[in-house]
Amino acid sequence: MSAAYNQDFFVSWEELHRDTRQLCAMLMDDASYPFEGIIAVTRGGLIPAAIVARELDIRLIDTVCIASYEGTEAQERSESLRVIKRAAGDGTGMLLVDDLVDTGATAHKLREMLPGATFATVYAKPEGRPLVDHCVRTVTQDTWIRFPWDMELHFSTPLVERRGQ
Numbered sequence: 001m002s003a004a005y006n007q008d009f010f011v012s013w014e015e016l017h018r019d020t021r022q023l024c025a026m027l028m029d030d031a032s033y034p035f036e037g038i039i040a041v042t043r044g045g046l047i048p049a050a051i052v053a054r055e056l057d058i059r060l061i062d063t064v065c066i067a068s069y070e071g072t073e074a075q076e077r078s079e080s081l082r083v084i085k086r087a088a089g090d091g092t093g094m095l096l097v098d099d100l101v102d103t104g105a106t107a108h109k110l111r112e113m114l115p116g117a118t119f120a121t122v123y124a125k126p127e128g129r130p131l132v133d134h135c136v137r138t139v140t141q142d143t144w145i146r147f148p149w150d151m152e153l154h155f156s157t158p159l160v161e162r163r164g165q
């Protein structure tokens with residue numbers, strides 16, 4: 001974890017599912033609803049996008065594929081992004097879905113490429129929040145969100161044993 005992150009926020013599959021459904025309810029009140037299709041931002045947006053597609057009965061799903069270079073500490077986040085695949089058009093009528101907006105660097109690039117799209121993320125941090133139209137939950141900038149696909153179950157030592165009491 002980078003020194004800029006001081007706390008973890010663990011998200012279970014159930015929480016992610018519930019939060020994404022809540023996002024869907026918000027999206028149904030958006031001026032652009034119903035959406036013609038979804039553009040999922042790989043990779044983190046793929047699972048929320050599948051849930052949104054199910055809830056909003058959307059079958060047209062495109063992707064925009066973005067990867068981060070392993071940068072030096074001095075390298076700006078925006079300079080470390082590499083667009084592998086774009087989505088068709090300018091995004092008009094489409095719903096962009098990602099799991100998270102953090103610094104906003106990815107969102108900034110997406111807005112440039114797809115100015116017509118409505119942009120939704122499940123979670124947001126303050127620096128990136130102004131760049132998305134909808135999100136369910138905001139966490140502090142120093143929080144690292146631990147998504148369920150990055151986790152695995154482990155035995156948890158009882159508190160008494162951990163503290164040696």
Ligand SMILES: O=P(O)(O)OC[C@H]1O[C@H](OP(=O)(O)OP(=O)(O)O)[C@H](O)[C@@H]1O
Nearest residue numbers: 042043044068100101102103104105106
């Ligand atoms: O607001 P930013 O600081 O740009 O960060 C947000 C982006 O970071 C995560 O993707 P990541 O780069 O970890 O790639 P992945 O989803 O393929 O793992 C997340 O899915 C967003 O796309």
